[in-house]
Amino acid sequence: MAAADTEKLNNLRSAVSSLTQISDNEKSGFINLVSRYLSGEAQHVEWSKIQTPTDKIVVPYDTLSDVPEDASQTKTLLDKLVVLKLNGGLGTTMGCTGPKSVIEVRNGLTFLDLIVIQIESLNKKYGCSVPLLLMNSFNTHEDTQKIVEKYAGSNIEIHTFNQSQYPRLVADEFLPLPSKGETGKDGWYPPGHGDVFPSLMNSGKLDALLSQGKEYVFVANSDNLGAVVDLKILNHLIQNKNEYCMEVTPKTLADVKGGTLISYEGKVQLLEIAQVPDEHVNEFKSIEKFKIFNTNNLWVNLNAIKRLVQADALKMEIIPNPKEVNGVKVLQLETAAGAAIKFFDNAIGINVPRSRFLPVKASSDLLLVQSDLYTEKDGYVIRNPARKDPANPSIELGPEFKKVADFLKRFKSIPSIIELDSLKVSGDVWFGSNVVLKGKVVVAASSGQKLEIPDGVILENKEVHGAGDI
Structure with missing residues (x-):
């Protein structure tokens, strides 16, 4: 490390030591991350060394063995499992305050309700005790604590713990924003979901789970409705002693920025767009060479997490995230949980059906999952078999629909979209009830x-710019 950088780090270390809002673990984790960043660890990969993983490394889902139908064997499997949902995100992009997991998705049920119902029905069916862990951030912690109280009567143990809280760095001075007078929440950030492993350990949850005989944790984003417990995957990992498994799924043109799995110097690893040399970005985005992408559904062995965290061996690629807070340019250093794959023994990917990746990132996704394209049973959101096209329709809604509250106001009821290919809506558009959309539909108000779409209208392969076009 250059002398100037060493001085920067020393100044930062003394400034951080006087921050009273965070623990010693958080302080040392943060300083560790910054010193790795300053020492300029190689982020790029040597392109010529990249190899396409074989079916042994990225296992096709349809080659997994069926789980024995014996209920007691299933109970034994499930009693080794913990489900962990990443719950640190706020619903700000969708115009909501509070944790994103409490947005209503279907039939008045939130993401969190659906997750709880799923695990409740598993526990009831097999007489097992799969606990649910929620990793909150300081942004979502208080709200989540209140929300979780309503599940007190359920047959699930629900645990919450917080991921680390790190100070944002003032970019030009390289000092923590809180020590520069930003005392509110804006001075801090949660350092990405790569932090799940040390936080699980530092919170004491990891040792508690191991003492209950738990062996694997299934980690997924709380807004991915397809991320449900899969016995075939769990069974495969236990049989084959895989310490880590990343679910990947075939890439479409909508997923070109997602990370992919590669074989590199004899190990499986995640390749993210940020690591790709500029001249190869288009190749990375093509669906010819890199056919799969990371769903962020991860299955990880708990003993292996403990071993690697204790050895300080999980040095995932650092993602620098520049931001501006109240006019001050700041830097957030983050890591991603998927990048940890290369540190675990016998790590694999499993190429799963697309149905296991159903994230709700925007109101256009909400339209899909609230429509007749899906039904909900026992907390599972299931695709309607009446839809013949395996791909979902592509939906683009204008800014008037961005916030959930506005989106809900503009639909008297969600249209039928089973036979829809694509929908593009722009301007001040309002939908009546029982509208049916088929083929390619464009609705653009001048x-x-x-522009009001009347109740019961069928729009098939139509462009609507005014009432006269209906």
Whole structure:
């Protein structure tokens, strides 16, 4: 490390030591991350060394053995499992305050309700005790604590713990924003979901789970409705002693930025777009060479997490995230849980069906999952077999629909979209009830005009710019 950088780090270390809001673990974790960043660890991969993983490394889902139908064997499997949902995100992009997991998804049920119902029905069916862990951030912790109280009567143990809280770095001075007078939440950030492993350990949850005989944790984003417990995957990992498994799924043109699995110097690893040399970015985005992407559904052995965290061996690639807070340019250093794959023994990917990746990132996704394209049973959101096309329709809604509250106001009821290929809506558009959309539909209100789609209308391969087009 250059002398100037060493000085930067020493100044930072003394500034951080006087921050009273965070623990010693958080302080040392943060300083560790910054010193790795300053020492300029190689982020790029040597392109010529990249190899396509074989079926042994990225196992096709349809080659997994069926789980024996004996209920007592299933109970034994499930009693080794913990489900952990990443619950640190706020619903700000969808215009909500509070944790994203409490947005209503279907039939008045939130993401969190659906997750609880799923695990409840598993525990009831097999007489097992799969606990649910929620990793919150300081942004979502208080709200989540209150929300979790409503499940007190359920047959699940629900645990919450917080991921680390790190100070944002003032970019030009390389000092923590809180020590520069930003005392509120804006001075801090959660350092990405790569932090799940040390936080699980530092919270004491990891040792508690190991003492109960738990062996694997299934980690997934709380907004991915497809991320449900899969016995075939769990069974495969236990049989083959895989310490880590990443679920990947075939890439479509909508997923070109997602990380992919590669074989590199004899190990399986995650390749993210940020690590790709500029001249190869288009190749990375093509679906010819890199056919799969990371769903962020991860299965990890708990003993292996403990071993690697204790050895300080999980040095995932650092993702620098520059931001501006109240006019001050700041830097957040983050890591991603998927990048940890290369540190675990016998790590694999499993190429799963697309149905296991159903994230709700925007109101256009909400339209899909609230429509007749899906039904909900026992907390599972299931695709309607009446839809013949394996791909979902592509939906683009204008900014008027961005916030959940506005989205809900603009639909008297969610249209039928089983036979829809694509929908593009722009301007001040309002939908009546029982509207049916088929083929390619464009609804574009002229500037300053309100366009209402009447109840019961069928729009098939149509462009609508005014009432006269309906």
